Amino acid sequence: MVSARARLIRDMVRIRTAEEILADYYRDEQEMRTPTHFSIGQEATAVGVCSATTTEDWVYSGHRSHAPYLAKGGDLEALVAELYGKEDGCAHGRGGSMHVMDQSVGFAGSAAILGEMISVAVGSGWTFARAGEERVALTFFGEGAADEGVFAESLNFAAVHRIPVVFVCENNLYSISSPLSVRHAEGTSVHGRAEAAGVRALSVDGNDVFAVQAAARDAVEHARRGEGPVLLELATYRWRAHVGPGLDHDHGYRSKEEIESWMAGCPIVRATDALRADEPDIDAAVATWSTEFQQETHAAVDRAKALPFPDTARLLDGAYLPETH
Amino acid sequence: MVSARARLIRDMVRIRTAEEILADYYRDEQEMRTPTHFSIGQEATAVGVCSATTTEDWVYSGHRSHAPYLAKGGDLEALVAELYGKEDGCAHGRGGSMHVMDQSVGFAGSAAILGEMISVAVGSGWTFARAGEERVALTFFGEGAADEGVFAESLNFAAVHRIPVVFVCENNLYSISSPLSVRHAEGTSVHGRAEAAGVRALSVDGNDVFAVQAAARDAVEHARRGEGPVLLELATYRWRAHVGPGLDHDHGYRSKEEIESWMAGCPIVRATDALRADEPDIDAAVATWSTEFQQETHAAVDRAKALPFPDTARLLDGAYLPETH
């Protein structure tokens, strides 16, 4: 039996393993023709938060979508098929990396335009409350999306109507290559803005999966009890380039030291270290999972490559339903 | 000699007198064919703030534009001509009540779409700083416009770049007929949001013209010294209907008692009361000014009515300059 805490590690390992392998294929083959934003290094936010939700709770995300999708239980094969543009993809090849969805597990969709899914989550949360359902809507976004006016508008509306929504801000310090310093005034924070709008808000170490899970549980239960929205600002760090599989250590916008210090604080290593005293077999387990997920990912890739592309005769399908067009 | 404090009263009396008379003409004649938002009851905000500016400072406003325009020294005749749609209007009859401008006194323009002039003022303030000029941009808007995302975006940018801009929020409790309670969460405030974005912010009694002036002086000097933006949240109240000359006491969204209590706190009466000990002649002065401004307004109306309308042959002029179209 895998303990609850070990399961968080396993989920992070799965995402890490899958993304690292996908990044290699992406780079080497040039066959996943969709702009892809990897979460390598940021796995604790997605895993910690999603582990605090039920299948009935809905999770939305922005462009950095794979980790929340997988953490929520999204189908890996369908994700990989989507990246390869195949009909079996979770969006049937129409959406690509930035538009994934797996309704069966409560992953309600991701979007490519910054900030969009923030207001959308508020609408879904409002619907849950209206129906008297004890469900919560969550929405992942970067601190860069918090620059957008719709973020403030959404916080405000959620607070006024005490909507069961949890705003999950993954603050990885950068918006592409723009540091926080050129985007937010010194001494301010995303959670501070949320508080000013009347939204309960917390700042959490986003690379500590246990802390994230604990905060997310509180937040989700707060929202579920009808006590209103919560914002979690999770400090984390992206290891790869903003988009695509590569490293960007030479792009000049962040120092090698900074990157290395965050890599040293790898959320998987940290969680494993923390667990070792209680679960001495954890390292072996991580190694096993790692192998297992490597196989799973390669298999998903092999399968995806063998799958057919969408039929171009169905190009228009879904834009309108037949009845109304 | 009129004392500095008495001058504030005189300026408020001028706006009150002009607007009350214009409202009557508006209602009775139906000749000012432009949606008009009177500031009757709110004169202290415009007068207090604008008295703290120089001609080189620029003031923008939203739809409730007459008071800031006049308080800044805008030409009354040109305003009245604008309301009558005449070629001599401050916008040559093209803009109407919601689009007034008097560049000669630093009234930089008003706009009909909520929130627009908030970001615009930031751009003008940035320009002043860039040119090394010690000028400040100010922007009036209602607490309803603070609902708009562009407000948050503008606060943020102004704070990051320490732009010399003063955000002047006239919080009159309503957005048309929507009370604050359905728009902002309990316990929150507009100035609290500004602070969270890193903008120095104050809440001031907006019906106390002396307090407004003092706060505005501080704010303008703070911005002028390059110490960054300031937001003033000024509590005030509109006596008339949201738009048009009428009363709306029977519209059901606010109580008669509430209206009466705010009318009892009339900014002109309060200022006059406060001055009486030091300037016993103030009541006589107010009466004289009142008469004087009545004459001035009626004269402006008579003049405006006699003026020609724009020539329809010039309908297209100004959309494009001839060189480029």
Added chain:
Amino acid sequence: MRTLTYWQAISEATVQCMERDERIFVAGEGVDDVSGSFGTTKEAFDRFGPGRVIDMPNAENATAGFAIGAAAAGQRPLVVHVRADFMFLAMDPIVNMAAKWRYTYGGDKGGVPVVTRGVVGRGWGQGSTHSQSPHATFAHYAGLHVATPATPADAKGMLVQALTGDTPVVLIENRNLYQLTGEVPEEPIPTPFGIGRIARTGSDVTVVAASLMVHEAERAAEQLAQRGISVEVVDVRSLRPLDEGIICESVAKTGRLVVADTSWARYGFTAEVAAVVAEHVPHVLRAPVRRVSLPDCPAPVSRPLEEAFHPGASSIVSACLEVCGERDAALPQLADVSAGFQGPF
């Protein structure tokens, strides 16, 4: 059949649909207030209260996103903007999300049938940012339906269609239509989009129009009839889908086309209608097409400028005479449609 005003028809459609489908709710700034969005949301508020007729903060972007999120979760939002000009602030969610939702997530997971009503605010001197008609702007984007009902019956039927269909819909209503009366079925019967209507039959010239301009075209047709010119008026009813057939058939019959709109010509409604004819039946044209549209400047406020700016029946008369090769010297000017408008705004 009993008659209703255009605003009553909208109100009735809203209330009846809300009665039948509790997933429907109304959201917009001041939709609950005493004026009730020109009366159209008042009865709904009185009947269903603030839980289903929701006064929104002034946040057009988040309101549209909120509606999309509610629709994704199974609700049927009806968003109201008392000036269509405010919809530019909601352009991103409407065009980048609502229009593309079903398709982008694969076509099989349900769409977000958000209905957005925008009122063209032309009354008195509303000026450059309170009187625009953005129907063509939205209708350019695949994934939306865009309709412009001209009659009380269509105002009801198309709102019913929107609130019961599967597609996000933008409905643009001209404020000058609200007092118009007409027969309206009692039941909430949907008017399908994409089927135009011959508002008046004629044989010499076709005027294709939408919304208010259908009535201006009918007034023009009256006057031209006195002069022996027989005008057919085509009301497209919806811009997307667009009934190309009815346009082409009418023009094939008359051989002459005037297109009339309340927005600018370039890349607008008048362009598309002319293009449809150029694509399908150019050979039937006995005269060049004429477009009746706004002059290429923003809307001025001053009364004479405003009257010169907005095209109406007289402009349509002139255009029809021109395509028929006649002069309009002899005809009296028709009063502007807003002539009877009473203030304060």
Added chain:
Amino acid sequence: MRTLTYWQAISEATVQCMERDERIFVAGEGVDDVSGSFGTTKEAFDRFGPGRVIDMPNAENATAGFAIGAAAAGQRPLVVHVRADFMFLAMDPIVNMAAKWRYTYGGDKGGVPVVTRGVVGRGWGQGSTHSQSPHATFAHYAGLHVATPATPADAKGMLVQALTGDTPVVLIENRNLYQLTGEVPEEPIPTPFGIGRIARTGSDVTVVAASLMVHEAERAAEQLAQRGISVEVVDVRSLRPLDEGIICESVAKTGRLVVADTSWARYGFTAEVAAVVAEHVPHVLRAPVRRVSLPDCPAPVSRPLEEAFHPGASSIVSACLEVCGERDAALPQLADVSAGFQGPF
């Protein structure tokens, strides 16, 4: 004359104009970063630093308003969006303020000549919200100039015109043009808006196009020439103002019109061009007009769908053959314009 790539031409125009006019500054998300907006803002940043090439927060609405406020105070802002799709968030300030500013305040107080560059992001699978071409949406609104340079020379000349003119300008650039090379004058000479260009002369059919589609039309013309069909390619260069004369003259000569665009047909560029012909020279048409445009769905990501979605030279060839009454069976398919595109995105 020396040759430059399209992106170099933009960069050079920016730098030269900034050297000559210190009121000019660049603002946009990441304009200062290593990739420098596809290279176009890099040299400007290296030369003028962060005081004049400003990395903005992700706040498209306020950025546009900020630019307007700077322009009102005498500056000359150049705002850059690396995806034109983000401009919907700036639609309100561009359409409701910039376009209307000078006119609405009376016409004599100066305008706000804000220049906004939007990049059509079609590379690989950018999908439904990262590859749209909104030129017609902006060009509908009086008060703006909207241009779509197709060549390096025009990319430079039109940006110079924009940065020295009096009108707010929207420039839409297709990312697939950036590597294109062409002769470009050393000096910053403005290319006036509203003057089209005959990109290739021909006598059998006119293809009117803008931006990338001009090149697709030229490739199509090559192939059709082998088949004995002589194609004239008209590059409109700017959508507002639009050179009606060059379109009508060409169609008057050839008698056949194909309009090609990277956006949807309805209420778009292809509609307006067809309408101009229907308005002025319908009688010269020897065949119905054909529009080459996007199918009526959002942009899909999957490679074969994406290739089927975006029209290119082959679609133009088919349309030309059709208006000439011929079949296209014999011709090989032309490779898609993005065929040589290398990832990662």
